[in-house]
Amino acid sequence: MDAVKIGLCGLGTVAGGTLRVLSRNFENISARAGCDIQIVRIGARRDNPDCDTGDIPISRDLMEVATDPEVEILVELIGGTDYAAELVLAGIANGKHIVTANKALIAERGNEIFAAAEAAGVTVAYEAAVAGGIPIIKAVREGLAANSVNWLAGIINGTGNFILTEMKEKGRSFADVLAEAQALGYAEADPTFDVEGIDAAHKLVILASIAFGMPLSFDEVYTEGIGAIETQDVDYAEELGYRIKHLGIARKSPGGIELRVHPTLIPQERLLANVNGVKNAVVVDCDAVGQTLYYGAGAGSEPTASAVLADVIDIARNVRGDQSRRVPYLSYHSHAIADQVILPIEAIQSSYYLRVSVLDRPGVLSAVASILSDAGISIEAIIQKAPRPDEDVVPVIILTNSALEQSLADAVFRLQSLDSVVGAITRIRVENLDD
């Protein structure tokens, strides 16, 4: 199968991630697309040392990408609206499919771009435009396609969420946290887009258009930013059992569709209230499936590149049309990935919670500790409870550091054979799920 040819416009943070992920996962990506993905031309006004462009030709005039007869998919990663719209419309006029991460472009010029794409018979894909790496567009458009969406609510601006989280957790000032978000590359080129809710409004209107099948109506989104929130509001909300989150809400009401972006108090026990830092999350409430939640990295180089490349793979599959590749297992199967071994449980690494019931005698704790130490298992925490009245048995609770399952199993076997250990030892694996 011939490679699908890409023209990549822009050499910023997301383009750098796209080049890196494509190169690192080339084999997987080809397997899933059913053909190789080849970048044949880059359009960028200036170079970026963080982008490894190899020997791909670079045009300083980006229109050369939109008109290059070899290019089948134009990936627009330049940002902004006016020139980006010109470029994308030129690509469409030249029969290119479009992949973009540009939420402002889709929210503000999407109606015109979609009409042009429909007339030209090409696809415009924009998964990366909303919530970075979270596949929320595909979830709403495909996964929830059988449902009627009642409402959706999301934390869809990472910078705003980062600011609110740092204010709550560390009592830091608004300006100080914003400066850090800019330094970390989360904030928009114009950070007022983040702070005033414009970026969230762009994303909300895109989600609503898919959820409710409506045209993009960015100008009609009610938009309020987080600039007026003070640390004391965050504290008072906490005292009342709430947390302040900057939400984008789209709801089907009897009189019409609500589209609003504003700071919102939500009960602390809601999952959305516990989405912190630069993370994004969207709850979608539907008639058939009920509520589903999508959570993950809402900004950043490789998370956004993940969504860009997912769209490229989708289009490549459609363009080349090899049906067998649509069954993911078969795609894997034809590659070496299928030869991966599955680890036996003894070979995994984990931390462990152990509950050992022991006789309340001197030296028992040290016997337990030395068995773990002999097995090379270090103890992170240990709790020994007082025995209940008239009982001689005390529970000892141990949290270990990461250890090989086989070592732990051997140690548990030895512990179990101690005369001072009563009954079966309870062992539960611990997963921090942080990386």
Ligand code: HSE
């Ligand atoms: N400035 C945006 C954010 C970047 O903070 O969420 C991702 O769209």
